[in-house]
Amino acid sequence: MKNILRITFISSIVLILTACSKEPSQDEVYAAIDAKLRSDFSEITEKKIFGISAANISGINAITIKNIEKISCTPGEKNTASCDILVDYSYDVSEESLLKLIGGTGQNRSLRKYKFIKTSQGWTHVNEQ
Numbered sequence: 001m002k003n004i005l006r007i008t009f010i011s012s013i014v015l016i017l018t019a020c021s022k023e024p025s026q027d028e029v030y031a032a033i034d035a036k037l038r039s040d041f042s043e044i045t046e047k048k049i050f051g052i053s054a055a056n057i058s059g060i061n062a063i064t065i066k067n068i069e070k071i072s073c074t075p076g077e078k079n080t081a082s083c084d085i086l087v088d089y090s091y092d093v094s095e096e097s098l099l100k101l102i103g104g105t106g107q108n109r110s111l112r113k114y115k116f117i118k119t120s121q122g123w124t125h126v127n128e129q
Contacts, residue, residue, distance in 0.1 A: 023073035023081040024116050024123035030068045032116065032125040033085060037065060059094040060106070066090065071111065079118035080126070086111050 024032070041063040045055035055061070066088040073083040091106035115126040 022075035024070070024083065024118075026070050028123040029070040029083060029085060029114075029116070032123060033068045033087060033114065034065055036125050037063060037087070037089060060091045061094060062092040064090050064092065066109075073116075076115075081116045081118075081123075083114050083116060084111055085114050 045053065045060060047054040049057055067086065068088070069086040071084040071086055073081045075081050088109040090108065093104070093106045116123045117126050
């Protein structure tokens with residue numbers, strides 16, 4: 001009985017400390033940046049240039065998220081945090097694509113700084129710094 005109470009107490013403390021975190025967790029970072037990259041991709045490929053979709057011109061068909069890793073975060077004011085995030089993704093490009101013609105590979109791996117804000121819905125991406 002004592003062990004059950006101890007486990008319940010420790011689990012409660014861990015949950016409380018996690019809820020009061022001053023920075024987003026790895027899962028929250030992944031979800032926010034994944035959503036941002038997919039949204040940006042859709043926005044770019046849906047644009048029209050002289051009536052032709054940018055996706056057709058560029059030859060970019062899809063985005064593949066390979067990895068999003070939180071490296072470090074610095075808490076800011078008013079429920080914000082500035083985080084260094086390693087982002088690794090690639091575009092699925094056709095052989096005849098404009099990107100391939102100019103020597104692009106569709107691969108992108110970079111360390112970027114993102115700003116997050118904690119709302120009632122959890123941590124969300126605010127903007128790239």
